[in-house]
Amino acid sequence: MEYKPVTHVLFDMDGLILNTEDLYTVAFQNIISQYGKDYTFELKLKLMGLQTNETANMVISSLDLPITPEEFISQTTQEFQKLFPDTEVLPGARRLIEHLSKKNIPIGLATSSSKESYELKVNRHHKELFSLFPYKTMGSSDPDVKRGKPHPDIFLVAASRFPDKPNPEMCLVFEDAVNGVKAARAAGMQVVMVPDTRVDASLTTEATLVIQSLEEFKPELFGLPPFDD
Template identity: 80%
Template sequence: MTCSTFNPVTHVLFDMDGLILNTEELYTIAFQNILTPYGKEYTFELKLKLMGSQAHETAKKIVSELELPLTPEEFMAKSKIQFEQLFPDTQVLPGAKRLIEHFHKNNIPIGLATSSSKESYELKVNKHHQELFSLFPYKTMGSSDPEVKRGKPYPDIFLVAASRFPDKPKPEQCLVFEDAINGVKAARAAGMQVVMVPDPRIDTEQTKEATLVLKSLEEFKPELFGLPPFED
């Protein structure tokens, strides 16, 4: 793709799970731990349907699709126990720290737009990553935020997140970073350009809605979208 393919932006929104932190693989472990006693498998196909969903939506879909003898509330309670064990030791994915720090240093307004709840966010961030996430002055946590009525693939979270910037940018002024198909659909529905860093198992046909697809955030060139380039 050439530079002319992209429109310049002024504001940036980041998803968190599977993009900044390696939590998507931890969700897989957590859910499989819950499902194993019932003889069920958390397949990658099911995971793709759920990535980006709010917590209650995820629980409802897993219980329904796998016909579990649990209520969504019971599934969420079991999930919480798993998350408390797994999430405190999350790791930052390649390129994420450098990119966030670069935008911060160059005074590019950045916001976090995660489907996680506040409680889940704190489990993932508080032990090791508070300094990095303190660089986000605006955080929208979809599963806890009353303004975010619907989860991804609906545009709600990105529209709410953009509205929290003091200068209220238009959707076309915002660039979204995502890893999930549902997240890309949500960003496009919000009228925003979106850079996707998909799980390598995702079929390329399913990444076509993204403005730009990368293997890693390490590959991103800010100048493609009119943002300050890296100095090194």
């Protein structure tokens, strides 16, 4: 696939910068085990990138759970408070974010997480890293983001937060989720995908570039300043 030069970069957070997708799996399984259900990877793929309410509704309907969305959200919040404070940065993420910031490339965060969830994940260990994002869009808390991924809303809103309002085609998105890739493409943006190793290759074809780790990314492919080392 042809790579076109970009001027702005947007990052997903969960499963791309932080290892929180693993923690979501633990949290959700802890809840649905009470009802004799399993949190399968197939269901997880459908949920990745959805907003909080969308996630609750899909889990309940998919597994026929005898609880309300509000009860599910309340239980997940309790799980997250135990798990999220000890998140870890995934390989290559810190180097890339710090590099783009140092080179004055406009970068933004586009996460489906709520503000409260974001703070749980970031505040204990990662405030310095995330302070490098001048523009943050948190889909589950942002009234301007009407629909979760795979709809393009979050990336279009995130791009509009840059002061110079770049055209979508000038934005490069980093994503790990199939729904996130679909959202970026629907927004008219190129997207680099770093998928979970369990994702079938047939589900990654919409991505502009697929890599196994952010450590593999070469910024110059998209007209961005190369790494200094």
